[in-house]
Amino acid sequence: MDAKVPVEAQMDDASSAGAATLPDRVVLSTRPRGPGLTAKLIIVTILFVMATGIAGFVPSLAAFRLRFLEDRLATARAASVLLDSSIWSDVPRTVQDDLLSAVGATAVVLRTGGATRLLAAADMPPSVDETADLRSSDMLGSIGAAFQTLTAWTPRTLRVIGPAQDGASLELIISDRPLRAAMLHFAGNILALSALISIIAAIPIYISLQRLFVRPMRRLSQAMVRFSQDPEDKNGIIVPSGRSDEIGIAENELAAMQSQLSETLSQKRHLADLGLAVSKVNHDLRNLLASAQLFSDRIAALPDPTVQRFAPKLIATLGRAIDYCQTTLAYGRAREREPRRRLVALTRVARDVYEVLGLDQNARIRFESRVPPGFEVDADPDQLFRVLLNLCRNAIQAMDGEDDPAVVRRLSIEAMRRGTVAVIRVCDTGPGVPEKARVNLFQAFQGGVRPGGTGLGLAIAAEIIRAHGGSIALVDEAGPGASFEISVPDRPASFDQAMRARGR
Known part of the structure; x- marks a missing residue:
């Protein structure tokens, strides 16, 4: 019995640790640090719709350049009827310059078979900087030529070769300034229209994504924040919406996790209260056990056979009670050492x-x-x-x-x-x-x-x-x-x- 007396001192040491308290909870901030999910969604939607419009804008710009040059060739072909007639030589020079200006060219050349004839030209035709052969044009080459025209800051001279009709083909020498101005105007209109279409298209997309994803995600985040403020409150557990997609799975898993965590925290709170209660009754329990030890020692010394038969059971019972107290307090006082x-x-x-x-x-x-x-x-x-x-x-x-x-x-x-x-x-x-x-x-x-x-x-x-x-x-x-x-x-x-x- 003497070996069990030190348990009382250990119980005194553990009484100060019995009042266990749970750590303070960390409350999550409800304010996002950057742009919210809604703002990011609408910005990304507009950008992607505009990117889709721009992807179609590039080939349309190249097609616009080809149509512009084809229109100039068509105008020159109509004018070539007059330019190739016998009376053209009698037309005054000013009228010839007006006709070339209407065509938008500084020179008009007619090719028939192997013969080449200059139908009309300015006094000093400029040197050619680029040749646009419309007889064989590919999309990639047209796109490259279109961007080259847009990025040309200084005037250039283009040689435009048209396809053959009735064994004859026309060539024009023109300035790229009218073409560049028309392309810039066309590009501005296309970009403005694309922006308008992007905004109009983004609205239903935004509304759909808002209802399908943003609102459920906001509901999930709000449920997490509300639950973090008081995890033991059962009302803070999210109620699944019944969706069968990934968000519905996330809601179900979050609800299960919150329920389990709430139950665990509730159990830990009860254990903390239990530790506090044990520390309060520790003093009285120690006195009772000390008195029981003294009584058991005296009883064990009696020669009565009945006493001798029951005394070991009494001593074993007291020892088991002391062991329970010691084990419980030791477990709650600290973790095992390494x-x-x-x-x-x-x-x-x-x-x-x-x-x-x-x-x-x-x-x-x-x-x-x-x-x-x-x-x-x-x-x-x-x-x-x-x-x-x-x-x-x-x-x-x-x-x-x-x-x-x-x-x-x-x-x-x-x-x-x-x-x-x-x-x-x-x-x-x-x-x-x-x-x-x-x-x-x-x-x-x-x-x-x-x-x-x-x-x-x-x-x-x-x-x-x-x-x-x-x-x-x-x-x-x-x-x-x-x-x-x-x-x-x-x-x-x-x-x-x-x-x-x-x-x-």
Whole structure:
């Protein structure tokens, strides 16, 4: 009984940590840092519609250039009837210049077969800067020529060759200034029309996208912000709209996540309140346990056979109550420290567990250590002892719940190697683990197997094994009872250590 007195001091130390509080919540800002999704949507819609119009504008500009040159050739062909007549030589020079100006050319040349004849020309025809052959024109070449005309800042002279008709073809020498001016006017009209069409087309597209995507996304974001302000408020959970697309899936998943998170936070709040309540009753509980210890010591000293028969049960009950208090307060006070791993002889650890649990004096439960001699585990010795102690204590308590003397009560510890992984099994012949308890088996305050159990033993064992990089699980085996399997991998050796070991 004297060994359990320090528990009271530990309970005093834990009383200040019992008033657990949840961290302050982070409230999300509802104001976007940049342009909102609505503004971005309408800007992108207008830009893409305008880009579509501009994509059609480029070939239309090249086609406009070809039509302009064809019109000039058609006018020159009509004028060539007069220019090729015998009376043209009698026409005054001023009338000839007016006709050339109407055609928009500085020279008109008629080709018939292999003969070339100048029908009309200015006094000093300029040199030709570019030739536009309309007899064979491709779209890419026309587009390049159109942009070359638009970007020409200085006047240029074009030679336009028309297709042959009735064995004769015309050639014109013209300035590109009228063509460039007409193209700029056409381009301005097309761009203005494209902008107008873009705006008109963007409105229904914007409205459709607004209803299909923006509003549902805004609803999702507002639901997240509203839920973040008070996660424990069930009214803040989004109600799915019933859509069957990706947004509907996002709404369903968000609603499920918010419900789970709200329930988890509510449980944590209850646990925090529980810690506060434990800290308040800690002082009174300590006094009661101290008094019970004194009474049990006095009772154990009485020679009465009945007292001697019930005193061990009383002492065991008090010890179990103190262990529960110590485990609960230790779990709520701090997390487990990092493992200080060493090579541990598992047979010695199993022997310590056997002695601490008093199995040498327990006539009802038979303990078997099936650990191979010399079996070593790379682990923290104290933490490995705690894991095995918790598992074995749970097994003993499960088997002690049965009073039938014919029932076999056996607890065993086994061990084997799987490569670089040490596998330890703790098996018993008790009633086993119910299906309902398997879901939250290794979660604190939720994985209790026995009525009234807290489930802290398995939660602490799982936390310790995870810190070692291993795993712990309930193994289904043929036969009665429960079997817990612990896997602890060896620490990976560095390259230098491996080379030194090989050199030995």
